[in-house]
Amino acid sequence: MKITTIEQNILIGSILGDGNLALYGRSKNAHYREHGAFYQLPYRMWKCNKLKNLKFKIRENEKYPSLVSPSHPIFTKLYNKFYINNRKSLTKENIKMLNHPIGLACLYMDDGSLVIDSSKKSNKIYLFPRIAIYTLNFTKEENMLLIEHIKNIFNIKFKLKESPYGTKYLLELNKRNEIMKFINIVKPYVENIKCMKYKIEVEERMNNKYNELLKENIEEKIVISPLHVKNKNYTKEEENLIISLKLKGVKDKEIAKIIGKTYYGVVDKIRRLRKEGKLPH
Structure with missing residues (x-):
């Protein structure tokens, strides 16, 4: 074999x-x-x-x-x-x-969770997502290796979080742009498995939480945090260069080398450029 x-x-x-x-x-x-x-x-x-x-x-x-x-x-x-x-x-x-993203998707489907959290501030309740991967069998040093590797290969910036369980550490995402980048990378694999789709349905889960709170007749206003990915990692010049190279038929791996970004980060950026209508599908 x-x-x-x-x-x-x-x-x-x-x-x-x-x-x-x-x-x-x-x-x-x-x-x-x-x-x-x-x-x-x-x-x-x-x-x-x-x-x-x-x-x-x-x-x-x-x-x-x-x-x-x-x-x-x-x-x-x-x-x-x-x-x-x-x-x-x-x-x-x-x-x-x-x-490869399919490996990251399997790790997430095995040991990850999408949580919809809330916080109160100025008579408002803010709803926001959080992703955790319960790598509780690994030491702090091993988790740091995993965080650095995911950052270098997939351009996703997990952080180390302490836990009272296992070896006391797990991986977490709480920045919305990082969460949505992660979801977009694993989605092509997770969405094919019905029993796992709830782990990527961010908007649906946020809306469900919103409706649950409405039924409780709470006094505070409920605010759903926006989920759009902010384009902070690429300058306008880099974006224009990606568009130009892509229109010329240059492969994604070559574009990544030219602009000095990770391959999967460029793949995600190209996907977003197509969604914004800046590149043809």
Whole structure:
């Protein structure tokens, strides 16, 4: 068996999340296993379909059907990279294997949540989104490695947040422009899985929270914070250069090199330029 970039990233995102690799007894090679709540079965079936060339299958005879792989050297190599002294670990080397948005989407679907928060100020209640990824199995240093890697590869700036659980740290986004950039990167994968769509439905969740508060007949005015992504990361000159290069047929990776931005940051910028009507679809 050979592993593709897509398959690798689904596996790495899942290993950082709900998935586990195991090497038991006399077995020469490791295997992958993942289980979860029954309502998440469509998500595991989606993974199974994406990983069918690696002989993944769903064990349906279990109370909570699990996703499993056969034992194979591919998984042994991953086990040796990610399990140090029998503990799932992050290093400067193994984190490099997370290099495609589908891997980030799997990590988010496994261990992430979209929360609609509120705050009171001057007789108003402000509603705003927040995203957390519960990387509570990793140390502070490992979480910092992950934050830096996501920033460098995907141009998303998570921050470290303390927690009373696990190893006391998780990843969080609370700036609306960063949240929407993140949602736009993972959306093409998450929106295909019905049981996971609630994790990207920011506007719907905000409106639902608004309607819930209205029913409580509270006195304060309820304000939904705007969700648009502010164009702070690109100068007008850089924007014009992207448009010019794109119209000439220059590939996104080459544009990223020319203007000194990350590839996925440029992909997101081009998507927004098309939405604004500045580039043709």
